[in-house]
Amino acid sequence: MPVRLLRSLHLVGLDALDPVVLAALADERPLLLIGPHGTAKSELLNRLAAGLALSHRHYNASLISFDDLLGYPVPEPAADAVRYLRTPGDLWDAESVFLDEISRCRPETQNKLFSVVHEKRVQGLALPRLRYRWAAMNPPLTPDSDPDEAYAGSLPLDPALADRFAYVVELPTLLDLPPNDRLALIGEGGTPPATLPDLAALVAEARRHLAATPAAERAWAARYVAELVGPLAEARLPISGRRAVLLAGMVVAVHAAATVLGHAPALADSALQALRHGLPQRAQGRGIEAAKLAAIHRHAVQAAGEPEDGPWRRIHALADPVARVAEALRWFGRGVERVELSNLVTEAFAGLTVPQRYLFARHVLPRAAALDCLNVPAYELLAEPIGKLIDTCEQPERTVGMLSARVQAWTAFSARVEELAGRGEVDPQLGNLLLTLFLVEQERFDVDGLVALDRQWAALFAADAAAREAA
Numbered sequence: 001m002p003v004r005l006l007r008s009l010h011l012v013g014l015d016a017l018d019p020v021v022l023a024a025l026a027d028e029r030p031l032l033l034i035g036p037h038g039t040a041k042s043e044l045l046n047r048l049a050a051g052l053a054l055s056h057r058h059y060n061a062s063l064i065s066f067d068d069l070l071g072y073p074v075p076e077p078a079a080d081a082v083r084y085l086r087t088p089g090d091l092w093d094a095e096s097v098f099l100d101e102i103s104r105c106r107p108e109t110q111n112k113l114f115s116v117v118h119e120k121r122v123q124g125l126a127l128p129r130l131r132y133r134w135a136a137m138n139p140p141l142t143p144d145s146d147p148d149e150a151y152a153g154s155l156p157l158d159p160a161l162a163d164r165f166a167y168v169v170e171l172p173t174l175l176d177l178p179p180n181d182r183l184a185l186i187g188e189g190g191t192p193p194a195t196l197p198d199l200a201a202l203v204a205e206a207r208r209h210l211a212a213t214p215a216a217e218r219a220w221a222a223r224y225v226a227e228l229v230g231p232l233a234e235a236r237l238p239i240s241g242r243r244a245v246l247l248a249g250m251v252v253a254v255h256a257a258a259t260v261l262g263h264a265p266a267l268a269d270s271a272l273q274a275l276r277h278g279l280p281q282r283a284q285g286r287g288i289e290a291a292k293l294a295a296i297h298r299h300a301v302q303a304a305g306e307p308e309d310g311p312w313r314r315i316h317a318l319a320d321p322v323a324r325v326a327e328a329l330r331w332f333g334r335g336v337e338r339v340e341l342s343n344l345v346t347e348a349f350a351g352l353t354v355p356q357r358y359l360f361a362r363h364v365l366p367r368a369a370a371l372d373c374l375n376v377p378a379y380e381l382l383a384e385p386i387g388k389l390i391d392t393c394e395q396p397e398r399t400v401g402m403l404s405a406r407v408q409a410w411t412a413f414s415a416r417v418e419e420l421a422g423r424g425e426v427d428p429q430l431g432n433l434l435l436t437l438f439l440v441e442q443e444r445f446d447v448d449g450l451v452a453l454d455r456q457w458a459a460l461f462a463a464d465a466a467a468r469e470a471a
Helices: 017-029 040-049 067-068 107-120 179-188 199-211 215-234 241-260 267-274 280-284 290-304 313-318 321-330 338-350 355-371 376-394 403-422 428-439 449-471
Strands: 032-033 057-062 072-076 080-087 098-100 132-137 167-172
Touching: 017 040, 017 241, 017 267, 017 338, 032 040, 040 057, 040 098, 040 132, 040 199, 057 167, 098 107, 107 132, 167 280, 179 290, 199 241, 215 241, 215 267, 215 290, 241 267, 241 321, 267 290, 290 338, 313 321, 321 338, 321 355, 321 449, 338 355, 338 376, 355 376, 355 449, 376 428, 403 428, 428 449
Parallel strands: 032 132, 032 167, 057 098, 098 132
Antiparallel strands: 072 080
């Protein structure tokens, strides 16, 4: 069962961000949250700090002065130096700093905060205890902003400052949340947990996993990011050399975090998640089309070569064509696309007997329809046996002529189906399917063998659905 990091802090609807947040905690790279007011940006960061028992500072960047960060300067003429009178809120002993409303501070203040975010320094002075640099902002005002929803005081970050944040994460609005999470949030009011979870142990485990990342995975991440450079530039999302290094590190960090959380991801899936939350243009108000980013990702994965735990290596490792379809359904939209999945379905269907085709359609068609993942020819293949099954069920009665030998077979067949149905091994749909095979297709088959195969395939495709849900 996957660990729900943010849900353990009573932050609902943010499960998809768990690996990214844990990765940022494990590798201690700067994290920027972007979202409208009321999306729990401050709550998320402050609860993380509390869960890790950090010496934490929370500043409003739009109001900050450097006396707040350093204390009050006192000249010492004898030593030709400046001494700072400490305050309870200064940065000297801080382990984490949260710069709220960073997009609302003046450019000169942004420039001074630059060294805090990038170098863990302020006014050239090192902050030896500082580990985490976090910030939050509303979506910045741009010429394309909706006048009715725009934040007039939130300005795009300076490109150099935006580039210093490794993780640039957009938070969902209330409308974006699934209905159950929306209801839970409204009902519970986002109250903090009475007892904080042991985040330190989880972060330490993610850090150990990250340190043990195989060289082959790091090499693949580097090749993957190298293949992103050209397509991102063509999409007007160019990345700097620094960003490329950050992205490669984020791929393995997100992968380590997702693994520790129990998501069992493919490395390519972790790469896509790192890419989605690793582009600085979001802090400058640039909209990034999800479909275009997914296409760029697919190109980079193909060009970099399939990673060892990639979906196609897993699919091709299976000898059974039906098992390949089940595995491919798990990865649809995450390395396996419509045409590729349709080809697998067609190949599996062609190698099956007529009774097996009915069972195959019974299990694959509902999953395919739910995911909308096949092309028209593949749907037509699966619909043909189901169509005959529906026709059989719609007829209130049916007259069939049989030879005496067939009558004996019918008697044995119907008695066995009735017996299995009585034991709960044959549901109504499967019973009608068997009836259609016998009467319409006039197939000869082993009832018990087909029922056992149906049970096997039901488990196979149920496992696919469970794996997709967990991912």
